Amino acid sequence: MKNWKALILILILVLSATFAGCGKETAENPEESVPSVEKLTLLNTKIEVASQMDELAAKYEQETGIKIEIINVDPSADKQATLKGYYLSDQMPDIIACEASSFANWDGLLVDLSDQNWASRTDAAYKDATYGTVGFPYTTEAIGLAYNAEILSACGVDPASITNPESMKAAFEAIDAKKDELGIKAVLGYSSEPENLGWSAGNHVFGTYLDSGLDRADTTYIDLLNDGGKFDDQRLAAFADMIELFNQYSDPDLLVTGSYDDQVLGFASGKYAFVTQGSWIGAILVGNDASAYQAAGSFKVGMVPYAFQSGMETILTSAPSWWAIPKEGQVEAAKAFLQWCSEDTAQQILVEKAGFISPFKDCKYVASDPFAAVISEYLAAGKTSSWHWMDMPESLGQNGFSFAFNKFANGELDKDGFIKELKNIATQWYSKL
Template sequence: MKKFIGVVLGLVLVGSMFMQSAQAQITLMQNKPEIDAQLKEYAATWEKASGMKATIKSCGGGACDLGQQLRADYSAGDMPDIFVIAGLEDYKEWSNIILDLSAEKWAAETDVAFKVDGKVFGFPVAIEGWGMAYNADMLKKAGIDPATLVNLAGYKAAFEKLDSMKAELGINSVVSMAASSEMKWVTAHHNFNSLLSNGLPYGDLSVVNSMLAGTVDEKRLAEYAEWVDLLFKYSDKAVLTTGNYDTQVGAFATQKAVFLHQGNWTDPNIKAANATFEMAFAPHGSMEQATDGIFVAAPSYYVINSESKNIDAAKQFLNDLVFTEAGNDYIVNKAGMIPAFKNITLQPTGPLSKSVQAYAAAGKVYSWNQYYFSTDFRDQTLGPIYNQLANGQIDKAKFIELMKAAIATLKK
């Protein structure tokens, strides 16, 4: 009898351990396909160290709409344990299932967590920035001082000179820019932010609030339209209208374009292309007045699904990114990101990430304000307007007209 009871207890214990093991697994949905391989590699490392499984799913970069995918997953009862939000509008959509993470250890190590009413809900994936990345070697060869790249006049002069030297420099275009329907995150997210925050104090929402009320400063919009038109004019038309992320970044990395309209997240891609030329960021030239900063912030945040059956494992995954050597190595060395946590002492080696850090250290930074507008407004309303201008279907005047009409629809 004792032997029978022992066997039963043993089976119960094994069954309990199996159930715990079965529960100790998480799914993370993230929006940066450029770090998909690195994150999956880290997940495998974490699995060996923790004994828990982490499945990584990537949806973003234009090929996959994260918002649509999350809605489909939620409807199917297959919501990930950890997923990404970009800002306030995303938080509003999912607030009923986003867990309060204020008590987590990592929250005390960052100044850029996503907060609502003083409570921490989002784990900052990294610190990122973008401006106009430039090939310093080519600018030097052309006799162009990067310090002049601070306004419309400076960029017009530089673009004209470089365009006249295309054969000598061996380039296909002055700028590598993408405005296809797949790349609306470059135009209607990142470039759009030039209109929203360039030249304003960090956190200034005056332009945002005016636009959300349906109005826009016409002088500011006209100068911004001049900037967009200038970028498109000096871009390779094939890359501009049909190119994807790899095509756009590749043109710069292989020195077929002098400028790249992207951010420091391209460091790993540029390194993989064996690019060795000197590079850095210059401010956007979307205004007549000179500006001296670039756009820097936490790009997105990991949040935990409060309905998950694996909350403890999800919490550990995030904490281990911050407090383990493997987690730190993944963030900085493998993914090439700038860490958002004060305890992480590793520094990125990528040249564009170093440039972002230099601007941030000097306080020469402007806000990311695009996420005060809904994804649908950016992607479905604004994206096609940029695409039409890129394809020559409308001119600059019509671009301004359509932008004003789109902004007018925001008035409540």
């Protein structure tokens, strides 16, 4: 009788150990059979394509039976703080989104994806010297001074002529002179609002100081900045002249306190000739703001460089962020999803529906996004610079420099004061690192 009880106890222990072992998936043993997965979670920081991401998730569930829960993060939120909150509460998504400066937050915690099929089909993966390929690229985006081609044409402004500060100013003046006649509200839709839109001026617009006109591998000005917060005085003064021009010709209702939605809707509605947002707003023009864009004639768009000095012929292009897989999640299932995202079905949705510019060499789809052709032309001409603002210390642009832009816009600072404020913010920020 005792022997039977012993055997039963042993059997229970063996079965318990077996079931416990089947319940956990690890990155260290990828060759083991993958347990069944019902749901994966993905952090989406591209809120402007939330509906398209839902469509992507639905298609994957239809093909595999695995549900993809999309966690959308508002563009005004501190994305890494949000992610750290998930991590600390032990609710880390299976797939996260990181900008270049954010990967350092997760050193050693992300899966090396170097051996994945998709990694050999793109040059845009995020690679870490220590941890390998840790970032999956899902799009290429561009930062340039976006414009409404029909307004420029009506004002006799050739966008190809905007190659230096003088021609930019002349274009603004020509459009401003016909503003009432054309029924537009302002020459430019630019906002310095720092609390919710600080990433725009603090990262993207400031990023043009770091990279406009440079070869992609040229790190002159980001290296100078990262050396304790230093600037090139001549270049910074020319940049400040451009921002002063923006302050003068932007929609006053948008300049100091405006929102991202107001800014993009104003451009989509044909109220502005130019807007200081990048190619990502194309998805909104044909998405959430489609009715306004259609009512404005579905005008042709373009981009000119932020030419605050002569000879600047480049727009800034990069993968804006990457998807990565935390080691503690459902690793093999997450890998399978990313591989699927690089292939035909998902690429069609991401390119044709979300308007993404595919980073994969074998993608056969072309985005209907209004800015897709613009980016392709600059890429083909080799007239692109990199996004070295992503190599600034985390939050320096969004929570630091953005406030200098706002003070300059609201009149609290003049041009010289703006330059001094940028320098002070940088010096103090780097002193605390």
